[in-house]
Amino acid sequence: MRRPMVAGNWKMHGTRASVAELTNGLRHLALPSGVDVAVFPPCLYINQVVDALKGKSISVGAQNSAVESMQGALTGEIAPSQLVDAGCSLVLIGHSERRQIMGEQDKMLIRKFAAAQACGLIPVLCVGETLEQREAGKTLEVVGRQLGSIIEDLGVGAFAKAVIAYEPVWAIGTGLTASPQQAQDVHAAIRAQLAAENSEVARGVRLLYGGSVKAANAAELFGMPDIDGGLIGGASLNADEFGAICRAAGN
Numbered sequence: 080m081r082r083p084m085v086a087g088n089w090k091m092h093g094t095r096a097s098v099a100e101l102t103n104g105l106r107h108l109a110l111p112s113g114v115d116v117a118v119f120p121p122c123l124y125i126n127q128v129v130d131a132l133k134g135k136s137i138s139v140g141a142q143n144s145a146v147e148s149m150q151g152a153l154t155g156e157i158a159p160s161q162l163v164d165a166g167c168s169l170v171l172i173g174h175s176e177r178r179q180i181m182g183e184q185d186k187m188l189i190r191k192f193a194a195a196q197a198c199g200l201i202p203v204l205c206v207g208e209t210l211e212q213r214e215a216g217k218t219l220e221v222v223g224r225q226l227g228s229i230i231e232d233l234g235v236g237a238f239a240k241a242v243i244a245y246e247p248v249w250a251i252g253t254g255l256t257a258s259p260q261q262a263q264d265v266h267a268a269i270r271a272q273l274a275a276e277n278s279e280v281a282r283g284v285r286l287l288y289g290g291s292v293k294a295a296n297a298a299e300l301f302g303m304p305d306i307d308g309g310l311i312g313g314a315s316l317n318a319d320e321f322g323a324i325c326r327a328a329g330n
């Protein structure tokens with residue numbers, strides 16, 4: 080039985096004041112005990128969030144990390160070892176905004192994934208197709224390639240200690256959600272791709288769905304057999320809404 084996970088990606092949102100308000104809201108949430116809950120603040124606020132959530136069972140992660148594990152001469156980057164030092168346990172790898180806007184490609188993401196794991200961080204590998212790719216019938220090919228590049232280089236065993244988030248680009252921040260069945264179909268394909276290499280890893284890995292998840296649609300999505308929770312953007316900036324999504328994963 081996989082333990083559900085709900086993670087809030089705050090993206091490039093927040094100020095010291097709004098982060099204080101949000102973490103205060105999170106501290107007072109009634110969270111289900113059977114769900115792993117995590118938040119991914121902007122790097123600048125990780126220390127503040129770790130301090131504010133001390134004693135709460137909410138993990139903190141980073142939205143990105145460097146291709147090298149250890150600190151060194153890499154201007155503007157944050158090493159996975161520094162994230163661990165700051166209290167992070169997870170890191171997003173290959174979010175579509177980084178793939179599309181920052182030009183991150185599979186080769187670089189393999190290095191980031193490996194560097195994060197080398198420090199004990201759990202990578203959350205984000206995969207997903209654009210609207211154009213979906214309309215061209217290429218969804219499974221695109222997602223399969225994004226996942227396959229890590230499997231080929233690092234081996235399927237890398238997913239024994241990782242999480243995968245399927246986020247169709249067309250559903251991110253648009254209010255358009257993949258239907259539960261559309262999401263399930265891709266999740267099932269991801270699990271089958273892993274199972275072709277190692278069935279135990281495939282059975283154990285958590286597959287999150289992301290893309291306009293809200294309290295109103297979370298339960299239906301999380302009710303699908305291969306959807307083990309969600310990666311939440313906009314709705315995670317409101318503590319009450321986020322709490323309701325976490326509870327939907329616990330039912």
Ligand SMILES: O=C[C@H](O)COP(=O)(O)O
Pocket residue numbers: 088174246250251252253254289290291292310311312313314
């Ligand atoms: O990482 C989160 C996703 O990009 C989803 O964002 P969204 O919930 O605002 O659509």
